[in-house]
Amino acid sequence: SSCSPSSGAPAYSFMEINHQNELLAGGLNPCSSASVKAKIMGHPHYHRLLLAYVNCQKVGAPPEVQARLEETCSSAAAAAASMGPTGSLGEDPGLDQFMEAYCEMLVKYEQELSKPFKEAMVFLQHVECQFKSLSLSSPSSFSGYSLSKSLYFL
Structure with missing residues (x-):
């Protein structure tokens, strides 16, 4: 066999x-x-499990890798859908519980993986706002301030 x-x-x-x-x-x-x-x-939650797993893999990945992961997930989901679900909820309570727990664990893991990236993005947006506010200030006030201070020390 x-x-x-x-x-x-x-x-x-x-x-x-x-x-x-x-x-x-x-x-x-x-x-x-x-x-x-x-x-x-064949479990009804397989697509959800696959999506949660792929979302973990996408965290921090470059856009081209994220696109490949999404394509792979779509084709795997299509292949599983073409086979059709071979089971239904409640048929195997142990498997149902495993699928639920594993999906939840992967979602929490993805959230934890994403935290540093989100914090970094917020920080960079804050820095960008500060740079924009500096560049929007009138140049004459900066040059006048510098000139008057220079003259004061002469």
Whole structure:
């Protein structure tokens, strides 16, 4: 079957074989891991989970990376939607609880990641306002002040 690793199969990368060995050592069947992934992807909250994860990845990323992340999220959501939800809320209360908790955790994480960027933006806007107020002041008042002070010290 496609879930059973063969010792010399070139189709499996080192990471896949290592992952399967860890699953087997932990008492988990790789097929059950694929089944869990399918259940998560078919869950009604999968799109919300995916969006929360991508929003975390976008924090502080350059615009071109953010655009790629949004494209990837859209295509993954479209692929999951084309499969249709394989489960419904209440069918697996444990999975429902996991999806809710993980979504909430990712939203809070994104908020915490965003705080320093928001604080920096507020600071830079404040500095920009100060520069604008300095540049809007009449140049004659500055030059007159400097000239009168210079004459005073002569």
